[in-house]
Amino acid sequence: EVQLVESGGGLVQPGGSLRLSCSASGFTFSSYAMHWVRQAPGKGLEYVSAISSNGGSTYYADSVKGRFTISRDNSKNTLYLQMSSLRAEDTAVYYCVKSIAVAGFLNFDYWGQGTLVTVSS
Amino acid sequence: DIQMTQSPSSLSASVGDRVTITCRASQSISSYLNWYQQKPGKAPKLLIYAASSLQSGVPSRFSGSGSGTDFTLTISSLQPEDFATYYCQQSYSTLSYTFGQGTKLEIK
Numbered sequence: 001e002v003q004l005v006e007s008g009g010g011l012v013q014p015g016g017s018l019r020l021s022c023s024a025s026g027f028t029f030s031s032y033a034m035h036w037v038r039q040a041p042g043k044g045l046e047y048v049s050a051i052s053s054n055g056g057s058t059y060y061a062d063s064v065k066g067r068f069t070i071s072r073d074n075s076k077n078t079l080y081l082q083m084s085s086l087r088a089e090d091t092a093v094y095y096c097v098k099s100i101a102v103a104g105f106l107n108f109d110y111w112g113q114g115t116l117v118t119v120s121s
Numbered sequence: 122d123i124q125m126t127q128s129p130s131s132l133s134a135s136v137g138d139r140v141t142i143t144c145r146a147s148q149s150i151s152s153y154l155n156w157y158q159q160k161p162g163k164a165p166k167l168l169i170y171a172a173s174s175l176q177s178g179v180p181s182r183f184s185g186s187g188s189g190t191d192f193t194l195t196i197s198s199l200q201p202e203d204f205a206t207y208y209c210q211q212s213y214s215t216l217s218y219t220f221g222q223g224t225k226l227e228i229k
Contacts, residue, residue: 033216044223045157045165045208050216059216062122095164099218105171106212107155111164 002026002110004096009115016086016119022079022096022112030054030074033099035108036081038092038117048094049081064090086119093117123147123211127221133229138199142224144192144209153213156185156194159223160205168207169194204228 008020022034036048049070050059058070069082079096096112124147134140144154152172157165167176169185172192182197196203209221 035218037220044206045159045210045220047210047217047219050218052216057216102170102174105153105174106218107167107170107176108157108165108210108218109167109176111166114164 002098004098004110004112006094006096006112006115009094009117011118011120012086013121014087014119017082017084018086018117020081020083020094020096020115020117022081024077024079024096024098027098027110029072029077033106034072034079035097035099036070036079037095037097037108037111038090039095039114040089040092043092046092051079083117086117088119091117091119122217122219123150123214125209125211125219125221127207127209127224129224130222131225131227133227134199135229136199136201140196140199140226142194142207142209142226144187144194144221146190146192146211146213149189150211150213152188153211154185154187154192155210155212156183157208157210158203158205159208165208170212199226201228 003025005023035050051070067085071080093114095114097108098110100109126145154172156169159165173185206225
């Protein structure tokens, strides 16, 4: 059974830093691109960041570019999101997501339960 | 980035109704379009991928169509458990998979 378990969320002051982790199990972690998607309270889904299966390629939404860093440790089956210079508008539930390509069409087939990050003084 | 626009933003319907939600891409994305369902307090769930392929375990009352820039999600006969928020997502741009703003489906 595929499981994605996020941790590391919490309350942080504006300008502060936080590192999210996502522990993966039930699949060959090193074979799949992984993603972070966030959802501000009462709002829609925002695609935040992605990393290729070997970590060689990454993507960041403009809203987090230069402040967030995605990484992975395939030996530990763990995905990370290092967040710095946090702003109130970064307050959201952060989901760790696995993707799969079926006949060349990629989709997000498994999601974690999410971890809440609150940026407030 | 490719922009995804859903309509309507919200929709009221009754059990048994046929419902259609539309999604438009800012440029052609072929059939690289996914649909997700999200219930309050839960993570999104994949319904449709590649515009019209039904994810395993998803009821057949859900269907998707379209290609290029215009897509639809149809629920043929609404069930009580279908009241949720629905999101489209493009998977055309490698490692940049933007979502629509969501359509909230409410009980009339």
